[in-house]
Amino acid sequence: MERVARRARDSDTSATTTTSPARRDDSKSKAPSKKAPSQSHRAEPRKQGYGKRTIALVYDFDGTLCPRPMQEYAFLPKIGVDASAFWKESNRIALEQGADPLITYMHLLYKKAKAAGIRIDRQDLVEQGRQVELFPGVMTWFDEIDAHVRKLADAEDVVVRHYLISSGLAEIIEGTPIYNRFHNVFASEYWFEAYDLPYPKRVITDTGKTQYLFRINKGVENLAQSINQHMPEAVRPIPFSHMIYFGDGDTDVPSMAVMRKNGGHAISVHAPGKPKEKCIDLFKAGRCDFFAAADYRKGSELFVRTSLLLDRILADIRVEAEIWKLSRAIGSKDTK
Ligand SMILES: [Mg+2]
Numbered sequence: 001m002e003r004v005a006r007r008a009r010d011s012d013t014s015a016t017t018t019t020s021p022a023r024r025d026d027s028k029s030k031a032p033s034k035k036a037p038s039q040s041h042r043a044e045p046r047k048q049g050y051g052k053r054t055i056a057l058v059y060d061f062d063g064t065l066c067p068r069p070m071q072e073y074a075f076l077p078k079i080g081v082d083a084s085a086f087w088k089e090s091n092r093i094a095l096e097q098g099a100d101p102l103i104t105y106m107h108l109l110y111k112k113a114k115a116a117g118i119r120i121d122r123q124d125l126v127e128q129g130r131q132v133e134l135f136p137g138v139m140t141w142f143d144e145i146d147a148h149v150r151k152l153a154d155a156e157d158v159v160v161r162h163y164l165i166s167s168g169l170a171e172i173i174e175g176t177p178i179y180n181r182f183h184n185v186f187a188s189e190y191w192f193e194a195y196d197l198p199y200p201k202r203v204i205t206d207t208g209k210t211q212y213l214f215r216i217n218k219g220v221e222n223l224a225q226s227i228n229q230h231m232p233e234a235v236r237p238i239p240f241s242h243m244i245y246f247g248d249g250d251t252d253v254p255s256m257a258v259m260r261k262n263g264g265h266a267i268s269v270h271a272p273g274k275p276k277e278k279c280i281d282l283f284k285a286g287r288c289d290f291f292a293a294a295d296y297r298k299g300s301e302l303f304v305r306t307s308l309l310l311d312r313i314l315a316d317i318r319v320e321a322e323i324w325k326l327s328r329a330i331g332s333k334d335t336k
Helices: 083-097 101-115 122-129 138-152 170-174 209-218 250-261 277-284 301-334
Strands: 053-059 158-169 184-191 199-202 243-247 265-270 290-293
Touching: 053 209, 053 301, 083 101, 101 184, 101 199, 122 170, 138 158, 138 301, 158 170, 158 209, 170 184, 184 209, 209 243, 209 250, 243 250, 243 301, 250 265, 250 277, 265 277, 265 301, 277 290, 290 301
Parallel strands: 053 158, 053 243, 158 184, 243 265, 265 290
Antiparallel strands: 184 199
């Protein structure tokens, strides 16, 4: 039931636009302006020499940052549909028709709305985002994590970015109060001008999520650009070893697998006070480094375990810098 889709923000309808959310100025964590537009962007290539290093924290949304699928907070109640019956029906149709479950749910949402005689447009979805509930501490997490890194690293040397990759709906995410905390948001999205029912414009499946991990890794966040061209590991702007992925269940397995197999990190979360069996399964299977309750407050187990991974990443960055300096020193000596 955690499975549904959502998408990313930015209503930009241009095909060359990304999904992206609010791009932020990395060097300062100032409060995001509500409008932050997101434009896809291309991370700068690693500079000659030892330039600034970027750490990326990448989050799933439903079940990871918020307790329930985002459509359950406003969309389904508004059209008078029971959430559990909706997902059951959607999954049944997908199974019977051999259809993609995410496309099926995106279609069924609007089919149900139409049957109820309720028109929900893009702006309505953004408004619905304001009703999405977040786990404890999510609102302060971003600043606290940034502050933790700042304590250990010079802002000139290291920057932290937060990314969201969700099968959910971009417009709903756009309405949440944390939307602008993300450097970029990749999520499923609708065309709103497609005949009388919105039509899926971008669908981000479980395995499809991994594409966006590589986009972050390679600095190719503009969806108009192909992600498939070869890029040597050494020139990728954000190595997987500098990335941490946060997810809550089976739908995150492909992303966690990509992270861990490429030297990256993953943390699995469960709702506070709720069963943690799924997390234990993921942990035992080596899908994640740690698991913890989705309590994002400073000092929580999740905060402490995330900080441990950040400390390791920062130590690696210092080691890499020292090696680079040493190599350079040897190089200049050899040329004499
Ligand atoms: Mg989830």
